[in-house]
Amino acid sequence: MTARIITIGDEILIGQTLDTNSSWMAKNLNELGVEIVEHQSISDDKPQILEALQRGNLADVVLVTGGLGPTRDDITKLALIDFFQTTLEFDQETYDRIVAAFTKRDIPLTPLHKEQCFLPAAAELLPNKKGTAPGMWLEKDGTAYVFMPGVPYEMKYLMEAEVLPKIRKTHQQEIVAHRTIQTIGSGETSIARRITDFEDNLPTHMSLAYLPSLGTVRLRISSKGEHPTALNEELDAKATELVSLIPDLVFATGDETIEAIIGKLLLEKGLKLGTAESCTGGGIAQKMTSISGSSGYFEGSVVAYSNRIKNELLQVKQTTLDQHGAVSEQTVQEMVAGAIQHLGVDVAVAVSGIAGPTGGTPDKPVGTIWAAVGTKDKIITKKFRFGRDRTKNIHLTINYTLNVLRKFLLAG
Amino acid sequence: MTARIITIGDEILIGQTLDTNSSWMAKNLNELGVEIVEHQSISDDKPQILEALQRGNLADVVLVTGGLGPTRDDITKLALIDFFQTTLEFDQETYDRIVAAFTKRDIPLTPLHKEQCFLPAAAELLPNKKGTAPGMWLEKDGTAYVFMPGVPYEMKYLMEAEVLPKIRKTHQQEIVAHRTIQTIGSGETSIARRITDFEDNLPTHMSLAYLPSLGTVRLRISSKGEHPTALNEELDAKATELVSLIPDLVFATGDETIEAIIGKLLLEKGLKLGTAESCTGGGIAQKMTSISGSSGYFEGSVVAYSNRIKNELLQVKQTTLDQHGAVSEQTVQEMVAGAIQHLGVDVAVAVSGIAGPTGGTPDKPVGTIWAAVGTKDKIITKKFRFGRDRTKNIHLTINYTLNVLRKFLLAG
Numbered sequence: 001m002t003a004r005i006i007t008i009g010d011e012i013l014i015g016q017t018l019d020t021n022s023s024w025m026a027k028n029l030n031e032l033g034v035e036i037v038e039h040q041s042i043s044d045d046k047p048q049i050l051e052a053l054q055r056g057n058l059a060d061v062v063l064v065t066g067g068l069g070p071t072r073d074d075i076t077k078l079a080l081i082d083f084f085q086t087t088l089e090f091d092q093e094t095y096d097r098i099v100a101a102f103t104k105r106d107i108p109l110t111p112l113h114k115e116q117c118f119l120p121a122a123a124e125l126l127p128n129k130k131g132t133a134p135g136m137w138l139e140k141d142g143t144a145y146v147f148m149p150g151v152p153y154e155m156k157y158l159m160e161a162e163v164l165p166k167i168r169k170t171h172q173q174e175i176v177a178h179r180t181i182q183t184i185g186s187g188e189t190s191i192a193r194r195i196t197d198f199e200d201n202l203p204t205h206m207s208l209a210y211l212p213s214l215g216t217v218r219l220r221i222s223s224k225g226e227h228p229t230a231l232n233e234e235l236d237a238k239a240t241e242l243v244s245l246i247p248d249l250v251f252a253t254g255d256e257t258i259e260a261i262i263g264k265l266l267l268e269k270g271l272k273l274g275t276a277e278s279c280t281g282g283g284i285a286q287k288m289t290s291i292s293g294s295s296g297y298f299e300g301s302v303v304a305y306s307n308r309i310k311n312e313l314l315q316v317k318q319t320t321l322d323q324h325g326a327v328s329e330q331t332v333q334e335m336v337a338g339a340i341q342h343l344g345v346d347v348a349v350a351v352s353g354i355a356g357p358t359g360g361t362p363d364k365p366v367g368t369i370w371a372a373v374g375t376k377d378k379i380i381t382k383k384f385r386f387g388r389d390r391t392k393n394i395h396l397t398i399n400y401t402l403n404v405l406r407k408f409l410l411a412g
Numbered sequence: 413m414t415a416r417i418i419t420i421g422d423e424i425l426i427g428q429t430l431d432t433n434s435s436w437m438a439k440n441l442n443e444l445g446v447e448i449v450e451h452q453s454i455s456d457d458k459p460q461i462l463e464a465l466q467r468g469n470l471a472d473v474v475l476v477t478g479g480l481g482p483t484r485d486d487i488t489k490l491a492l493i494d495f496f497q498t499t500l501e502f503d504q505e506t507y508d509r510i511v512a513a514f515t516k517r518d519i520p521l522t523p524l525h526k527e528q529c530f531l532p533a534a535a536e537l538l539p540n541k542k543g544t545a546p547g548m549w550l551e552k553d554g555t556a557y558v559f560m561p562g563v564p565y566e567m568k569y570l571m572e573a574e575v576l577p578k579i580r581k582t583h584q585q586e587i588v589a590h591r592t593i594q595t596i597g598s599g600e601t602s603i604a605r606r607i608t609d610f611e612d613n614l615p616t617h618m619s620l621a622y623l624p625s626l627g628t629v630r631l632r633i634s635s636k637g638e639h640p641t642a643l644n645e646e647l648d649a650k651a652t653e654l655v656s657l658i659p660d661l662v663f664a665t666g667d668e669t670i671e672a673i674i675g676k677l678l679l680e681k682g683l684k685l686g687t688a689e690s691c692t693g694g695g696i697a698q699k700m701t702s703i704s705g706s707s708g709y710f711e712g713s714v715v716a717y718s719n720r721i722k723n724e725l726l727q728v729k730q731t732t733l734d735q736h737g738a739v740s741e742q743t744v745q746e747m748v749a750g751a752i753q754h755l756g757v758d759v760a761v762a763v764s765g766i767a768g769p770t771g772g773t774p775d776k777p778v779g780t781i782w783a784a785v786g787t788k789d790k791i792i793t794k795k796f797r798f799g800r801d802r803t804k805n806i807h808l809t810i811n812y813t814l815n816v817l818r819k820f821l822l823a824g
Contacts, residue, residue, distance in 0.1 A: 015439030027427030281701030282694025289693030303713035
């Protein structure tokens, strides 16, 4: 089974909005074993829409987002009527649903909302509980075309409640499976060098992809086959082999995030965590608390952006700041000690660095970061040397420091 | 002048990586007045690559990313040789550059790197200072094809240093201009209702787009024309008119972020800011410190995830927590007062809420958030009622609370 994804709308085309919808849809289709052959992003323009729908003919399913919604013009609908040779009809059910939702929230209805309820007669309507425009399912020459609004949470609702179950039901599943291995601390090329033999000896029905991000590289092994048990066993064996080649770099097998892994380690050990952050400005705390249930192991932080706060709230000695500077091994060590004492936690993390682009000196250039992790008995430190980009330096610091914390917890 | 954007690689196609490259390239082309007619994302597959290049024929410029790099197979290169009827040649200059860079960083060279230096003879090579694979510029039947690696910072470097200047030089610029007005606090439909007449009366060479995000809607007015002065004057007038229709919702004209606007207000007034955060876990502090120069007005934070820390570090009274709960108007008021005192700042922001998905009660359901902003003389509070999604609740809280702070600073 093959699928194409089409997004309609100038905001994606001209780069004002990032296309997160296509990625989300692709991921969910891929998990069902559907092969995605193309993403296409086009303008709200009738000939372009018609051409894209025509090209869609070669796939089994075509998912289209955008071009629907109260403030859009109805170019998509007109293209659709042409393509499927149908007409517009008023749909009372959709109208009633909108009226009910708006009355409840005490928002006045506009004529735009009524206009929206004129829908292609040939379409099976997919009720949209998160917005006003329903999804539409139409078929032509053996291809199913699904139209959804471009607002991400409306699209996701329609996909999860309506579209994916329908695809799952009709689709005789060809089996595709993946294993993801997440690494931190080494680049794509150095990893490739260490696993050349492994890669060269992969059977032809398997493939390996490198997915680099900020400081991390995900390695994805994919395989296709007909027998689920054999396929999964073979994949597991290959994943284990791959991990054994680069054990120092791997922090996760699977899609689990580093903050989730750390959360589990803290829970297991019954330890409470706090952070003392300078250059990351609270970013480590935010990442740790992005997880539901983090209140079970995360207590709080002191974001000490100024030296005064490092001194007053974390008891970093004024002499330390004067002699070694805020970006120094001594300062982050004292920040950890201060955080443990003041936040009343078992384990603390501290960072201080020059995120840039200004503030560098000859012996401490932009990108110089000191991190420390410790308990009241033991503190370890680590110095990073990143580049000149502020946003990148902040996110690399967050990721690398969390990895230092992960290793500290595993060792302790 | 028209452009198409093509990305090659399974990671985007199957949704494992978000396609940020296309968006970035589109935005930069659009600013030069280049019309982007399509984005296309395809697999590392020779027939697909050939078809995409063939379709590219209709545009003046085709930008291709992905399919190059040390760990990729050379399918793209093979397709390219076919399409442009050329051969591969070893490029000594590229090889020397790689050797020099690797020697400096003390990284061993691999045979893969040498292989990478075999490049299409017909290509003009664009030196890549951020990676090993050079960009390539080829022409066929009046269309320019540009090939770049998919790693975002390599692509961005090549675009800024090589590709955009070349396009700027050859392209007789048709003028396209935009004005962006950023709003917060109201949905797309309610805004549309308030500006119906404005929208209906826009001249045909102008258009209005709604770009909703988390709690914010950007309104973009676009216009095309031949005379820059007349076009810009008309756009400015329209933008002013639009702002006057919804002054309560507008927080910025232009692309400036809310954290940058707040930073300027704080600098102007000579005020120092601190935050006391519970459910946002440091997210407000991180957003404020994402800006270079924020140390001029941002001092630090207490992330008080646990009640104990709210009490010990922010002096929220135990009786307040017992009687009103951590998510209450009284608690956030005391958090502001505690932050002002303990962080030694002039203005503080505090939030406490139930981000979810668990932790709700009948009178305080998931999505209930209290925020407060104040000085030692005056504290204002605000209650938000968001939905059930944790990530969304956290980001809405950050954005809406920053807007409360912005209004407080403007009023004071």
